[in-house]
Amino acid sequence: MSVAYYRPVWAARSDGEREIKTKHGREFNGPTELQLNKNASEDEFFELLPVHHDVAQDWKRALGGMLQRQWKEHGKELETEKDKKWILVDFPENYRLYKHVRKDRNKTEAYFLYGYPIGRKKRYKSAADFFPHLWWLMEGMSNDRTECSCKHCAPDWIQEVKPLPGRDGFTPARKETSVKKESAPARPQAFASNPQVLVKQRSSSQDIKSSKPAPKVPQQPPISKAPIPAATTTVARAPAPPSLTPNPLPPPKSREQEQDAHYGKYIYRAGELTWFNRGSAWGLSVIIRRGLFKDHSNQDRPRYLVQPLSHPFNHPETKVITTETDLRPWLAWSAPSPTHQALALPSFNYNTVDWKSVLEGRYGVGETEVDGSIFAAKMIDDSFTLIEPLSNNTTTTGERTYNGIYFGGEKIWAGEAIRLRLANGQDIMIIHQIIEKLKPNSTNIASATIHFVGDIYRYTNIPSIPGQEPPENTNLPIRLRQDLQYRNRVTATKRVISYWKLVGTASRIGIEQLKGRWYESSILLPILSQTFPQDLQRGEITDVGSWINGRGDANAAGGKPGTRYKDRLEAFGKAVPPDTKISRGLDGPPEESAFPEGRGSVVQAQGGQAQVQQVQQQQQQQQGLGGVQMQGVGDGDIAEFMDLDRMEEGPFSQGYGEQGGQF
Template sequence: MTRFFPLYVRRSDGKLEIAAKGKREPNQPLPAQLDQTPDSKGICDYYREISVDEVKHLDWRRKLGGMLVRELGGQDDQALPENYRLYEHIKSKANASDGKTTKATKNHAGGGHDRQDAYLYGHPLGRKKRYRSPAEFFPHLLWLVTDKAGDPDNCTCAICSPEQLEEEKPAKDSKAAIKKEEIHARPPGRISPIVEIPARPSSIDRNPPAPIARRPSATPANVSAFTPPTPTPLPQPRSLDQQIDAQYNKFIFRPGELIWFNRGVAWGLGIILRRYYLSTSPLIRAYIIQPLSHPLSHPPTATITQEAELRPWLAWSAPQYTNKYLAERPTTYDMLDWQAYLDGRIGPGDVEVDGSIMAAKAIDASFTLFDLVKTSAPAPGVEERRWNGLFLGGEKAWIGEPVRLRMGSGSDVLVIIEIIEKVASQFAAGSSAGGAGAAGGGAGGAKTSTISLIGDIYTFCSVPLSASVPDDRHLPLRMREDLHFRNQVTALAQSKGYWKLVKSMARLDIADLKGRWYESSLLLPILHPDYHERVRRGDIGDAGVWMNARGDGLPQGSPGTRKPERRDAFGRAVPVGTRIVEGIEPPVQPPQVQQQQQGMGHVGGDQLMQDQGPDGGHVALDDFMNLDDIEQMEQSGLPGFGQEYGGQEHSYF
């Protein structure tokens, strides 16, 4: 595993106190804002300082460190500059809190409160000039690190740059001022908590160092010395499936992926075996699903013709096992005595449900490279293999498309240009043992395998509607089309976004990836029950904040278990002979199944239900405003919306 070290900022302009109106005042929230006493209605509304060992503090430092590394190079862990302190604003309804200090349990999320936002205090202009996110503070941090003159006029952050300063209304010295502040945290009411493994361990978490400590190992260059990165040309698709997946609004889900699917009265876990168009006018997409189960019996396949009846694997968190023995004594799918479970010798439970959960977790911990492009021998005993894509846990990703990253601002993506595997014989391995790899034997002795993903890193930025933004023709088509729609929506709020190129041809490991990137314009109408109201307000964010991260439970830095073929990842959780079909050719169906397509609903097995899907190609804003399907789902009370899966037991399978 790669080693990482703390990164310290040797200069700080942070102030614990400032002069205001002829007197000194603490550079922090007001005393009334720090008061945790509930009001007469039992509502708690206060600020508290976040300690250095809390998850949210680590989250800020990790993101800032990652952004510094992309700009300057080096190792990425970060200590906040001296006198900069992190506070969070907590607001809870009556009876939701007893007013005592509580620690946040989730990064930038509600943490059990109605509101739980983080703010960084310490800027020399005082408490009103606070930073609301790592991305907002980063330009100031970069100035502290790189500007040898220490001239604040050289800082480009929103507080120091005069052209970016916004008029700020004076806050009253009371809690009423708190209630008028904007909310900048993740949206409340998540379907399930974010499951994200910190990308790297930190040696400063439990024993925080002195605010100003050691010098950096290398003095960073001046900002003016940096040359803006240039986009890398995208690779061309090599197959029909890759061409389809590169287009906008064709199919959200892909053959071989692990998904949640609606079984009529419950939700289950399954594998997509095939996809095709049931009809092109109107457009009706069809997916054949093989449900996961225990190895002694397997349910029949189901055919789903509404993408609203499907969810990505990472959209929800798996519930607890229904069997008490499994819940208390974790084991693996292959190690469990399934016959003993069926016979009731390990206690009661739903064997099919627990089998699907256990199989899904095993799939999530796996990865498979597919479609070998070419091999080369750059040195004696060394072979380089270039692959066209990979199955990452439950999802499928191609070169030439974006994937979500653990590092950065939270919305950063890597557009994959190359997937390179270096296989070296033992005598030639040398320094190639790092990164995501595996060792194995062969005719030539032990070998090491190191896998790298190379591509361009982008971060999503928002600017006023009048600002100019870079050309987006170098982006993948799906990113461009989704950006076009998002900017149509946010234009109502007088803002727009663009994808900023942070670094070209970056080299990352499989463990650095969260999962596939999905279009907000296509996935949020499915995931978010309040989506139509957000569109009317001109407020649409990134779909990634509603998604978990792949690899929950894996050791930090581990890519997971490599499987030679995708079918190997499913093991005995699917019937012997199960086949994943590429392309979009419809299957040959018996006449009775074809008759069932005439207006029948979802009844299980291979029976089909009718869906009037949206037209393909570019989608206009007016098309997205027609959200009858979403409103029907809200009214019908489909499981999962605004709820945790873990407490629902059998109702989701």
């Protein structure tokens, strides 16, 4: 087991305040006395985390990693100890991290960093949230908070934007704000003790050019799970750096691929691994068919035929799922430990467990079907299968290209976005090629390496300007563009605009750098987040990628290529019946996509709008909390896998960091 060595860095100054002055006098800049009192409200309270708490340490590792990356991006690299990872020793003075515990049906926890000098309502929800403000503090170049791009500082100066005469840009009108300065301590620092290498002030505001009045934003397709907010303002232009030119998207090469390129048609795909709602618990399954059916309003809606996973000696019958809220991506939750405690050892996997002995009770008490599904899901998570080869040119270049890949629990096409482990997990790639590279003078695919070529983008926020809007990047998949349009409508009230910033073209990365499929926040967040309606009202929408894991995390193998299988069914092994077939959908014969008659979900069986609403309410109330069940994962295990705000190893940040806290 490798040990990570870190270089400690400190913030040499802080604008944090422990108390703030109000019209009623001075008040504590943090949770109220009542909120901190566990006895006053056992269902919801705040708790100050110790300096060395695991979550606090995770935040500091994440912030250190982001500082190190930002430092290198500005052309700076320390010659000494350059191989060490950075860690922030402590938060800036008077900034404190609190845990918010809400003992509702899901027993949720969140973390907030208090100390921003405006007051307790201005708090940071994640390390990524706080990083822009930390960067501004550690640059040490200005006491003017209008120079900071964090979500609390940036909106304050938008009202005061004035054009620069004779220039294509703008500059904020400055106002003096006080920032406490400390004398440099006699210990290593990242920025304040090295004024000769301080980073130049941002010039992004001067890169934003004026434009003609904004055209109307086209109406998005209606999504029942997340109604599109009305556009309330226009937004700023956000061009990609002029030195980078995006590459055109590769055209779809199959009907199923073309269908998956549509926004809001299907969330899930045939051959994917998913959680599914059994009624009083959640189970694990693979999707073997999908299609559309007419609902009570005669509208087309997706439905899925899923095969529950199990041990080799018994396979439950397939289930028809007619509402996507009854499914979750495999990576949305972390798998619980097996119900047989004797099986909770690293040496066990689906193929090494003696399932007959487990059924005979030799491994103690537990649910064999549940444990079979857990081990099967981890086996599938470790797998990958290249699909739809496009050429066989292995004699001259040793490379073969493919149109798609089953990657862990997901199906990914060329021409769409994937989440990356690069840049602390905040970047995505638009895939242009999936390449199998053979070793020199070899035709053995078992030793081949897998690479992805495409353009890399980073989700970026800037303040908005009335009368301007971002140009549409037609080299992005339509799903990204429509999701971005939705998210910008949500944040319009905050006067913040987001765009996908091009940071690399024709980049080539290995399969070990992939985290998984990219999902629309506008579609998946309303399903995963119980606070989505409240966030929407506040004009806030997070990136759903920060809510879900990366492929390989279930096996503590994030960043490893995994095991290659010749086809998808081979990856399922004996966890599904031997006669299981995965539909090719529009690319296969119609009989492959036929659904079994008379075998439907509870919604289909009852029928009628009133019954549908009743079932949906019951499902929302249950959410899998019904005690340990024979056929799924129940209340006793929810805390282990319902880890929606995790950052690889814990619920502490919005998608920054790698396995084991290394960056």
